[in-house]
Each structure stands twice: as structure tokens, then as C-alpha cells.
Amino acid sequence: MNFVYKTENRCQVHCKAILSGACGRMGTKILAAAAQTDDIRIVAAIGRSGSDCIGKELAGGIVVQDALVPSLAGDEILIEFSTPQATMDHLKIAVASRIPVLIGTTGLSAAQTALISQAAQSIPVLVSHNYGIGMNAFWEILKVATRYLGHDYDIEVIEFHANNKPDVPSGTGGTIARIIAEERGDALEDVIRYGRDKNTANTRKPKEIGMHSLRAGSYRSDHTVIFAGNGERLEFTHREEDSSIIARGVLWGLRFLNGRAPGLYSMGDVLKYVPGTN
Ligand SMILES: NC(=O)c1ccc[n+]([C@@H]2O[C@H](COP(=O)([O-])OP(=O)(O)OC[C@H]3O[C@@H](n4cnc5c(N)ncnc54)[C@H](OP(=O)(O)O)[C@@H]3O)[C@@H](O)[C@H]2O)c1
Known part of the structure; x- marks a missing residue:
């Protein structure tokens, strides 16, 4: 039996997300977790250029792309569970498109971490080494x-x-x-x-x-x-017991980032978040 969190159903506004690292272990879990919600929709999936998963159709009919192209509306949130290099490349595009970013990728260097802080001056960025x-x-x-x-x-x-x-x-x-x-x-x-x-x-x-x-x-x-x-x-x-708890935390992070002002945020901020208080 699945344990249902009493606070699970707390997103007031619909949320669209682009998933980078979609074919990886965590990407697969996040896609599955999002599919079980009625407020979060993964609208695009990104994989490594040249990888076997490019062109593959994932659950929900999303086809894996090899490049990040935010919509003209710029109303998505980018999720990064990929590699440090891909994360930094995509972060530049996110800044140019003014879209929020949720970063789960680990192994970032001090210089890359400093660039993330810099990006957070113009867009909302949530970073955590553990989204549980x-x-x-x-x-x-x-x-x-x-x-x-x-x-x-x-x-x-x-x-x-x-x-x-x-x-x-x-x-x-x-x-x-x-x-x-x-x-x-x-x-x-x-x-x-x-x-x-x-x-x-x-x-x-x-x-x-x-x-x-x-x-x-x-x-x-x-x-x-x-x-x-x-x-x-x-x-x-x-x-x-199960790494899908990380994906659940990512969903909480998306709900927190939706409509938020630029800044660098942590899961500590997400835990304190009360819906409707953005
Ligand atoms: N913060 C947290 O709570 C948390 C929890 C678990 C894991 N992580 C971190 O999240 C990252 C992913 O973990 P994972 O276990 O899912 O690893 P994984 O299974 O290796 O998945 C990473 C995915 O990223 C893809 N990728 C590589 N370059 C890319 C690019 N340019 N654009 C888009 N996708 C690209 C890889 O494709 P190829 O395989 O084709 O190269 C792979 O499918 C790691 O840094 C890991 O340490 C964080």
C-alpha cells in the first residue's frame, strides 16, 4: 500500500517542467512521480546528444530531445538530474529564457557552484544534494x-x-x-x-x-x-527504503519554485513553504 502524505495535494497552480537527464535513474523516477499528480506536467525531456534514448517516446508521449529549447511563453521550470557540464550548459539557456531551475545534479565544482549563485540573481534556483x-x-x-x-x-x-x-x-x-x-x-x-x-x-x-x-x-x-x-x-x-522519495521531494520543490522571485533556495526553504505565501 502506498503511503499518502497529507500535505501532498497542496499545489494551487498548474506547473510545467522540462526534465533534463530524463533517461537516467532519477529522471525515470521523476517522470513516474509527476505522472501520478494532477498539477505537475513534464512537457519536454532532454537526453545526451548521441545517446540511444534520443527520439525515444517516454510515458505520456514525450519524445526525448537532445537540446534544451524552452517555449516562447517561458512558463516551464527546468529540472536538472544530469551531469555537471550539462547542468551548467542548460543553466545559461535558463537564464537567457528567464525560467526557474531545480538542480539535483551533484559533483559540481566550487566554480560551478559560484556560477549557480550568480544565475540566481536573475532567476529562481533551487539546489539540493538530497531532495528527500x-x-x-x-x-x-x-x-x-x-x-x-x-x-x-x-x-x-x-x-x-x-x-x-x-x-x-x-x-x-x-x-x-x-x-x-x-x-x-x-x-x-x-x-x-x-x-x-x-x-x-x-x-x-x-x-x-x-x-x-x-x-x-x-x-x-x-x-x-x-x-x-x-x-x-x-x-x-x-x-x-526507496529512491522514489527523492522524486517526491522534487515535486515539492517544483511547487515551491512555481511563480517564485529570483534567488538561491534550498530544501530548507521548501520545508518551510506554506502554499499561497509566495
Ligand atoms: N540531489 C539529489 O537528491 C540526488 C539524488 C540522486 C541522484 N542525484 C544526482 O543526480 C544526477 C543524476 O543521477 P542518476 O542516478 O539519475 O544518474 P544517471 O542514471 O547516470 O542519469 C543521468 C542522465 O543524464 C544524461 N545526460 C548526460 N548528458 C546530458 C545532457 N547533455 N543533457 C541531458 N541529459 C544528459 C545521461 O545520459 P547518458 O547515460 O546517455 O550519458 C543519463 O541519462 C547525478 O549527479 C546524481 O549524483 C542527486
Whole structure:
């Protein structure tokens, strides 16, 4: 049985979107999630030029194109779940066409991130490394826990992913550690410690955040943060059962971006959004 969110049906205005990276894993999930709504319509799909999926007809009769061409009305929102280069190329077109952009692509360089901030001066741009609603709420909860406990309790982060995930730590694990460090006014690189090694000193440094990466089996992902004090310990865990939760967060992001003023937005802004208050 599908769980239905009580806040799901909250878009007041119809929303059209162009999906870049439409044939990829996330593109496919977003297309399927949008098809289940009655307020969001994917009106165009973009793939990599030369890829087998160009010309393919996707669900809903949309044919995959190899170039981004916003309509003359300019009333779409661009969704990017592609590559950093494609995202930056498309961002220029979005700025020229004055259309909002929702960016999910990860692995962007500092220079590319700076260009996105620049673009956000003329168009609305929403960027998140993790569009999961639960994970974004988890980050907010960790800020509060860090405020109460972060100066006195030892903090360890454990991220668990499938055995074929190459990046260590996970982008989300890194974000969790950064949020905790920032909440305490520290630079992440001064306080982070990756794993423990029998050949190095293992006593904790002051304010250390231990980061532990587990890679095993086919499990999707768990992130746990432990706050351990003298005689007690609090553990906060987020478990991801299905990546379609990311697509659901993208739909929330589209509803938030629709009709919004230029600016750089995060999923934190989306979580606080109350419909009709643009
Ligand atoms: N923010 C989040 O919550 C979140 C969650 C999951 C994933 N991601 C990120 O989203 C991105 C996509 O993830 P994924 O798992 O869907 O990867 P994927 O399966 O590799 O999909 C990426 C798609 O982009 C296509 N592409 C390449 N160049 C393009 C271009 N110029 N124009 C349009 N499409 C182009 C690729 O085509 P070819 O395969 O033909 O090259 C592929 O179909 C990654 O950066 C990933 O890390 C973010």
C-alpha cells in the first residue's frame, strides 16, 4: 500500500517542467512521480546528444530531445538530474529564457557552484544534494540536537550504503557532518575524523566528529548520528527504503519554485513553504 502524505495535494497552480537527464535513474523516477499528480506536467525531456534514448517516446508521449529549447511563453521550470557540464550548459539557456531551475545534479565544482549563485540573481534556483523530505527534516532536527548537546557530547556519524557505492563518505554523510560543524561554529576540516585506524592515535580530539562509512550488500542507505555523553546516548537514524522519495521531494520543490522571485533556495526553504505565501 502506498503511503499518502497529507500535505501532498497542496499545489494551487498548474506547473510545467522540462526534465533534463530524463533517461537516467532519477529522471525515470521523476517522470513516474509527476505522472501520478494532477498539477505537475513534464512537457519536454532532454537526453545526451548521441545517446540511444534520443527520439525515444517516454510515458505520456514525450519524445526525448537532445537540446534544451524552452517555449516562447517561458512558463516551464527546468529540472536538472544530469551531469555537471550539462547542468551548467542548460543553466545559461535558463537564464537567457528567464525560467526557474531545480538542480539535483551533484559533483559540481566550487566554480560551478559560484556560477549557480550568480544565475540566481536573475532567476529562481533551487539546489539540493538530497531532495528527500525526510532527510531534509532530519538535518533540521540535527541542528537542534547539536545546539542542545553538541558542545558536551561526543558525536559519531555512521553512513551505510550498498557494496557498489564508490564515493566515501556519502555526499549526504558529508552534509550531515558539515551541518553539525557549522552549527558549532567550526570548519568541518578542523573537526572531522574519517574512521579509526590501529596504527594511529585513537583518542578523540576536542569537538571531533567521527565519520564511519559501511559498504555492504544491496541495502540503499542508512545515516545514523550518535550523541554520546557520560551515562547516556542519543541516536538519530534516517533509513531510505526507496529512491522514489527523492522524486517526491522534487515535486515539492517544483511547487515551491512555481511563480517564485529570483534567488538561491534550498530544501530548507521548501520545508518551510506554506502554499499561497509566495
Ligand atoms: N540531489 C539529489 O537528491 C540526488 C539524488 C540522486 C541522484 N542525484 C544526482 O543526480 C544526477 C543524476 O543521477 P542518476 O542516478 O539519475 O544518474 P544517471 O542514471 O547516470 O542519469 C543521468 C542522465 O543524464 C544524461 N545526460 C548526460 N548528458 C546530458 C545532457 N547533455 N543533457 C541531458 N541529459 C544528459 C545521461 O545520459 P547518458 O547515460 O546517455 O550519458 C543519463 O541519462 C547525478 O549527479 C546524481 O549524483 C542527486
